[in-house]
Amino acid sequence: MNIGLFTDTYFPQINGVATSVHTLAGALRARGHQVYIFTPKDPKTTEEQKDEYVIAMPSLPFMLLRNYRVGLIYSPIALNQISHLHLDIVHTQTEFPLGIFGKLLSSVKKIPMVHTYHTMYEDYVHYIANGYIVTPTMAKEFSKLFCNSATTVVAPTEKAKHFLEEYGVTKPIEVIPTGIDTALFAKKNFSEQDTIALKTSLGLEPDTPVILSLGRVAKEKSIDVILRALPTLFHKMPQARMVIVGDGPERENLEQLAKELDIAHKVLFIGAKPWSEIGKYYQIGTVFCSASVSETQGLTFAEAMAGGIPVIAKRDECIENIVDNNKTGLLFETEEDLTEKLYMLLSTPSLQKRLSDASLTKMELLSVEAFAQNMEQLYQKTISDYHTETTHEHFSKRPLSVGVKAVKNISKLPKKIVKKGLYLPLLHKNITARTAVNSENKAEETESNEIQHNTVEKQ
Numbered sequence: 001m002n003i004g005l006f007t008d009t010y011f012p013q014i015n016g017v018a019t020s021v022h023t024l025a026g027a028l029r030a031r032g033h034q035v036y037i038f039t040p041k042d043p044k045t046t047e048e049q050k051d052e053y054v055i056a057m058p059s060l061p062f063m064l065l066r067n068y069r070v071g072l073i074y075s076p077i078a079l080n081q082i083s084h085l086h087l088d089i090v091h092t093q094t095e096f097p098l099g100i101f102g103k104l105l106s107s108v109k110k111i112p113m114v115h116t117y118h119t120m121y122e123d124y125v126h127y128i129a130n131g132y133i134v135t136p137t138m139a140k141e142f143s144k145l146f147c148n149s150a151t152t153v154v155a156p157t158e159k160a161k162h163f164l165e166e167y168g169v170t171k172p173i174e175v176i177p178t179g180i181d182t183a184l185f186a187k188k189n190f191s192e193q194d195t196i197a198l199k200t201s202l203g204l205e206p207d208t209p210v211i212l213s214l215g216r217v218a219k220e221k222s223i224d225v226i227l228r229a230l231p232t233l234f235h236k237m238p239q240a241r242m243v244i245v246g247d248g249p250e251r252e253n254l255e256q257l258a259k260e261l262d263i264a265h266k267v268l269f270i271g272a273k274p275w276s277e278i279g280k281y282y283q284i285g286t287v288f289c290s291a292s293v294s295e296t297q298g299l300t301f302a303e304a305m306a307g308g309i310p311v312i313a314k315r316d317e318c319i320e321n322i323v324d325n326n327k328t329g330l331l332f333e334t335e336e337d338l339t340e341k342l343y344m345l346l347s348t349p350s351l352q353k354r355l356s357d358a359s360l361t362k363m364e365l366l367s368v369e370a371f372a373q374n375m376e377q378l379y380q381k382t383i384s385d386y387h388t389e390t391t392h393e394h395f396s397k398r399p400l401s402v403g404v405k406a407v408k409n410i411s412k413l414p415k416k417i418v419k420k421g422l423y424l425p426l427l428h429k430n431i432t433a434r435t436a437v438n439s440e441n442k443a444e445e446t447e448s449n450e451i452q453h454n455t456v457e458k459q
Contacts, residue, residue: 001088001089001379001380001383002033003033003035003036003087003088003091004036004087004089004102005025005035005037005091005093006090006092006098006101006102007037007039007092007098008039008096008098008099009039010042011045011275012045013042014215014272014273014278016215016295016299017093017094017118017119019178019275021037024371024372024375030372031373033376034085035053036054036055037051037053037054037055038055038057038101039056039098040057040058040070040097041056041058041059042059057101059071071101079104079105079109082105087109088379089382089383090102090103090106090111090112090113090114091113091114091115092116093115094118095115095143099115103146103149103150112151112385113149113150113152114151114153114378114379115150116154116156117147117156117160117164120160120163140167141167143164143169144164144167144168147169147171151382152171152174152382153169153171153172154174154175154176154378155173156175156297157177157297158317158321159316159317159320160297160318161173174378176371176375176378177297177366177371179366179367179370180302180363180367181368182367184279184306185278185279185304185306186307187283187308189279190280195283198280198281198284203268204241208239209239209240209286209346210243210285210286211226211240211242211286211289211342211346212243212245212281212282212285212286212287212304212309213226213242213243213288214245214285214300214303214304215245216246216248217246217247217248217249217250217251217269218249219249219250220292221250221294222291222314223244223250223291224253224257225291225314225335225338226242226289226291227242227257227263229336230242230261230263230267230339231263232339233343234263236343240266240346241266241267242263242266242267242268243268243285244267245271245272245281247271251269279307282304286309286310286352287311287345287346287352288300288301288309288311288312289311289312289313289342290311290312290314291313293318295319297319298316298322301313301319301322301323302322302363304359308356309359310330310345310351310355310359312332312338312341312342312345313330313331313332314331314333315331315333322363322366324362327355327358328362329355330345
């Protein structure tokens with residue numbers, strides 16, 4: 001098959017979505033498929049990192065998130081430029097510009113579309129004017145509308161599936177966990193000398209107990225919860241240290257919090273690291289700790305476990321399939337509970353080994369091969385159902401008309417949200433202005449007028 005993956009984030013950015021897309025693409029190629037990744041162009045990408053199968057789209061800096069870029073939504077001309085790829089399936093990994101582009105391509109070229117729901121957006125609305133412009137309810141409505149525009153939806157966990165069903169998603173939802181390439185994190189692939197050398201470069205002793213956090217440093221990751229549990233722990237175990245690998249918009253706030261808690265000298269913020277080096281950074285951890293409950297799967301938990309690093313996590317449905325309390329990891333609920341379990345695990349080597357061994361066994365079930373096979377089967381079923389559906393809409397209009405209709409259907413999302421009683425003056429102003437422009441263009445050809453008229457009536 002010729003497969004197109006559409007994502008607003010990809011390497012060199014380090015996050016769960018980028019990792020999932022990279023893993024899926026590699027595994028599908030290993031099964032003989034042609035896989036193309038469409039993503040915003042990142043000026044940080046080096047010549048060595050460029051890939052002929054990664055199609056970098058023009059992009060602009062994203063004002064709301066530092067170090068992130070946003071792609072542009074393209075015209076039918078751009079769609080025709082990639083028609084020679086003869087894609088059999090469009091697989092969107094985002095609901096934003098590149099996801100909309102994938103939806104547009106799907107509509108114009110009559111290609112079935114699979115969508116993976118990676119992010120619980122209601123936990124991210126604080127990035128837009130602290131949640132005053134876009135509320136959690138709006139985020140839920142947007143997620144529902146986009147998912148219902150796909151042919152099939154993929155949820156990485158049962159938690160994500162349940163949320164989507166509660167939102168009102170009616171399209172088929174398949175639960176397919178992202179696979180883990182355990183070889184990238186396996187302890188046997190990293191020598192003890194190299195691990196000691198890395199710890200030394202960070203100012204740590206070879207036997208320093210290390211609490212590791214790895215991933216994007218953002219508010220929804222709740223790293224502050226861990227920091228607040230550390231003063232009591234450091235009092236009991238003064239030789240312990242916390243190492244935070246990653247970068248993001250919350251870093252400065254967390255550095256300030258560490259100073260206020262008088263633990264700044266024991267908390268190391270070492271920034272983001274290249275994907276190729278992530279495996280060795282897991283190995284410096286005595287324990288991997290996360291308090292995030294905004295994950296749809298929690299790939300960093302799985303990566304740590306694949307590296308044999310014991311995990312302590314905040315109890316949450318999204319990780320129930322991999323972190324089984326006191327079997328493959330430890331779960332906490334309160335700050336005091338976290339402090340106690342960190343101390344217990346850091347001071348008990350036998351417990352570390354038991355959890356580590358169980359984690360390695362568990363990770364064998366999340367193989368990359370199983371991930372690719374499950375997705376391949378879903379693609380085949382989606383393609384078959386799409387082309388044999390008796391109620392399938394047959395497009396009699398020109399591709400340009402279909403493309404315009406698809407864009408207008410996406411653009412009416414804010415108006416639908418407003419109709420739910422969630423009035424936004426700015427969005428309303430934009431919609432009103434767009435309606436006025438449509439009125440001025442009544443002299444255009446009949447087909448274009450019909451599309452505009454139908455769209456306005458639906459709004």
